[in-house]
Amino acid sequence: MKKRLILCGFGNVGRTFGRMIEDRREMVRMKYGLDLEIAAVVDIGGAAVAKEGALPLDRLLRHVENGGPVESLEGFGFPGISGQEVLSTLNAEVLVETTPTNLKDGEPGRRHITAALNSGLDVVSANKGPLVLYFRQLMDLASEKGRRIMMSAATAAALPSLDVGLLCLAGARVLAIEGILNGTTNFILTRMRKEGCSYEAALREAQKMGIAETDPSLDVEGYDTRNKLVLIANRIFDKNFGTADVAVSGICGISGEDIERAGSLGKVLKLVGSAEFEENELKLRVEPRALDPDHPLSSIDFSEKGISYLTDTMGRVTVTGGKSSPVGAAAALLKDLIHLSILR
Template structure:
């Protein structure tokens, strides 16, 4: 059984996803009962489409972006065409835009209307229009998965949705952004200011040139928002999250915490109390009794508190494009895997 994949956006995550398919497709067929085949990739200049499947070996040798798609098309003597939605699943990898959700939002809605399932590595459309996308998917009877958008390789949605199925989750608390955790760890271990640690993160390629989404807490807020809406069947917006970033954390505050054997971490949380959910992102001082105390560098971690299963914690998860791509592949597999 083949499953036709259409990818929107061909940046580093999409390319890593294609590389994983190139190396894993045969094992996916033997282990999970279906063969994933990329038949289309949509970029800014049009759609690269081959009904029999795009040669991922050749495509992944051309770099990223629309230029890579154009190069491939020229080598194959084919043309880029307007988008068409005749696949089984859309893998959405366009850049995150929390202001409008575009272009991912329109891509998703068009794919859903055509009866395609959705797997997304991008947060923007879900942050902007979660309720709209969810209602459209339910109306058409298609599935949507977005674990790659909620902390890349860290299996947040999987634990909350599958491992804790039937349990009453009363609190979720996590370090969901590797960039800010690296900055705080660097400040702590090297007695540096925020600006000094940020510069190191940028030189290492961990922080963006404009790090606002990370350091001001918005990336973490987007992730806890998606986790909450996905696991609690809610429709909160970003305006419902109280957000405070780390840009005002000083060397002195770090030292004060160290003197008490504590550490400052940027924590994203949702708390269920009296049947009311509250969402927040803010720097907090935590003690060694908290498992997130030991999550350092670019690593991430999440803690689930439940009434029936007590406390569950998972840490780690690669904070790089390959890790995000692997989360996307996992979602595709979980859509179609045969039951053992």
């Protein structure tokens, strides 16, 4: 089965995804009967488009890594063309959306996803912005058009947070979800606990290692965890939560004394995103929690992540791992593409 892809966004994740498609093309074809080809790559200045067949990805990657813009690839470049125009006119089956997350208005990802659905394409997205801000509108449009939106790469990337809840727990009622969904904050709290260093020192180390951004506010203030939690809760519980529905408290105010106090009680401090029922109402929270040592999330350290589902018939099911990286995000995109084809 051939799938022509339109890739919007060619930053770290987009380029890593392109390399992964090239490297694993034969394995995916042999194992899943799926022939993936990238028909177009859209970036900020235009696009490279193969009207028939596939783009020469090796050549495009070398071109971009040598400083050339996507839209100047000889024989395939279209300067100034928009993502919507490519999505509306090119014959393809799936949009792979990897443009930068924009939590102000969700653009340009929202325009790309809307154009793709209206043109009969399925969507695989690593971009949280449009999904967090316009979840119900986009999911309803997908349903109306008979298309699907896959978002593993937007919900903790390599950690199969949605797969567990949607597939592995099918038939069970989910009673609660708890997750360590941000590797940066988990790294900082782990270093503070294990090495006795201050929050500031642990943050500097995370930045030096490339784990934390120069501006770490999205992570340390709890907003990245909040955004992932909104998407997970909406998909698992079929809700329409927005960012304003989540009570958020980050780790900026955590001191060494807080870590020691939790330790003296035999507990471990973690930043946890949770969806739990209180008097039959589902409540979403992001907050530092002192976890008992037998809690399945308490032993997850450094930049690893984890999610734990409590159910009525399958008990508690927990999955851990999935360090954040462009490779992990690209792998989640590839996984969703495969699932689109084999899970109808």
